[in-house]
Amino acid sequence: MTGPAAQAAAVRREFERIHGRAPDGIWAAPGRVNLIGEHTDYNDGFALPMALPQTTVLAAGRREDGLLRLHSAQGDGRITELAVADLAPGPVSGWARYPAGVVWALRERGLPVGGADVHLDSTVPRGAGLSSSAALECAVAVAYDELYALRLSRPELARVAQYAENAFAGVPCGVMDQMASVCCAEGSALHLDSRSLDVRQVPFDLTGHGLRLLVIDTRVAHDLADGAYAELRAGCERAAGLLGLTALRDLSEAELPGVLTQLPEDLAPLVRHVVTENARVGRAVERLAAGEPESLGPLLTAGHASLRDDYRVSCPETDLAVEAAVAAGALGARMTGGGFGGSVIALVPSAAAASAAPSVTDAIAVAGFVTPAVLEAVPSAGARRVG
Numbered sequence: 001m002t003g004p005a006a007q008a009a010a011v012r013r014e015f016e017r018i019h020g021r022a023p024d025g026i027w028a029a030p031g032r033v034n035l036i037g038e039h040t041d042y043n044d045g046f047a048l049p050m051a052l053p054q055t056t057v058l059a060a061g062r063r064e065d066g067l068l069r070l071h072s073a074q075g076d077g078r079i080t081e082l083a084v085a086d087l088a089p090g091p092v093s094g095w096a097r098y099p100a101g102v103v104w105a106l107r108e109r110g111l112p113v114g115g116a117d118v119h120l121d122s123t124v125p126r127g128a129g130l131s132s133s134a135a136l137e138c139a140v141a142v143a144y145d146e147l148y149a150l151r152l153s154r155p156e157l158a159r160v161a162q163y164a165e166n167a168f169a170g171v172p173c174g175v176m177d178q179m180a181s182v183c184c185a186e187g188s189a190l191h192l193d194s195r196s197l198d199v200r201q202v203p204f205d206l207t208g209h210g211l212r213l214l215v216i217d218t219r220v221a222h223d224l225a226d227g228a229y230a231e232l233r234a235g236c237e238r239a240a241g242l243l244g245l246t247a248l249r250d251l252s253e254a255e256l257p258g259v260l261t262q263l264p265e266d267l268a269p270l271v272r273h274v275v276t277e278n279a280r281v282g283r284a285v286e287r288l289a290a291g292e293p294e295s296l297g298p299l300l301t302a303g304h305a306s307l308r309d310d311y312r313v314s315c316p317e318t319d320l321a322v323e324a325a326v327a328a329g330a331l332g333a334r335m336t337g338g339g340f341g342g343s344v345i346a347l348v349p350s351a352a353a354a355s356a357a358p359s360v361t362d363a364i365a366v367a368g369f370v371t372p373a374v375l376e377a378v379p380s381a382g383a384r385r386v387g
Contacts, residue, residue: 008387015059015119023059026387029138030055031124032180037281041174044195044247046281051184051380056122056135060143063115073121101168102140113148127221129337134177137161142383155197184382202288212353213377218317219370220341239267248274269310297331304334313339328359
């Protein structure tokens with residue numbers, strides 16, 4: 001993988017070639033994996049993500065004519081040119097709706113932002129459940145924060161990026177992806193309270209404990225704007241309303257057995273997942289704080305079972321990847337991200353890592369599925385200026 005410095009230098013050169021001038025700066029924002037705490041953020045709950053080394057890097061230069069000119073190394077080679085004053089949900093499509101949405105969201109807050117020239121490149125796999133969209137949004141957010149001297153806090157930048165994805169791109173996601181992208185620290189996982197946006201950096205020393213965290217990208221692309229994600233969120237909100245709660249976060253694990261019988265048959269499994277997943281986040285944080293990352297394994301596998309059986313967002317490829325990883329020596333594994341495809345994480349002893357990856361890819365190939373890609377997750381830094 002290209003190193004951060006080389007990636008930033010390449011983005012600078014391309015910006016100068018495309019836009020004919022030097023950029024005002026270069027910024028990067030990472031993708032993420034979520035160790036535990038899936039589909040809890042839009043229920044005001046808890047999560048434990050970590051940032052990846054894979055990033056979206058962009059060079060940007062302020063413009064005074066109100067034009068937003070966007071170019072991506074992953075695009076079709078054309079510059080997308082938009083009038084900032086005319087930005088509105090709907091007309092902008094494809095990848096450009098994410099950066100355009102951030103600029104629109106800043107203006108919706110009444111902030112004095114204008115145009116910019118932008119060139120970006122990303123090493124975050126798209127459609128893999130690793131938050132490539134949040135990385136793009138957050139890179140734009142931190143760039144604009146400096147270009148226009150907005151001085152927003154990190155949680156405020158995350159909220160802007162989330163609003164862009166919700167209201168401009170049409171994905172009703174919670175705030176976990178964006179908070180991870182802007183707030184994570186190198187060597188740590190981020191304990192996030194999605195209601196207050198309070199965060200705690202929890203040391204996550206994989207190497208020191210003889211562990212590796214593998215990410216198995218099943219290459220089953222997911223699109224969270226297709227309606228299924230929105231239906232799940234609506235179901236959770238309906239259940240909270242029936243129980244007289246502000247959000248499902250307000251239901252404890254001890255209270256769960258007594259309320260499940262009060263709920264419609266289609267909502268009870270959703271509630272069970274959210275409540276037990278919040279509890280798993282708490283246990284995971286306790287184990288990391290105690291210096292026992294190897295004990296996360298059973299929590300990961302239990303989380304996957306809940307996502308598969310109660311929330312029903314897994315698929316045959318992710319289920320098989322989890323089973324194959326555990327059979328190959330992983331201490332635990334689960335799908336990460338919104339589901340309906342995407343990636344699986346596997347916590348593997350370092351000694352077993354070299355054989356675990358091919359064992360998983362072989363098992364998936366034998367089943368007739370597309371050969372997955374495997375990368376290693378290393379707890380990395382959040383969004384920042386890199387040049």
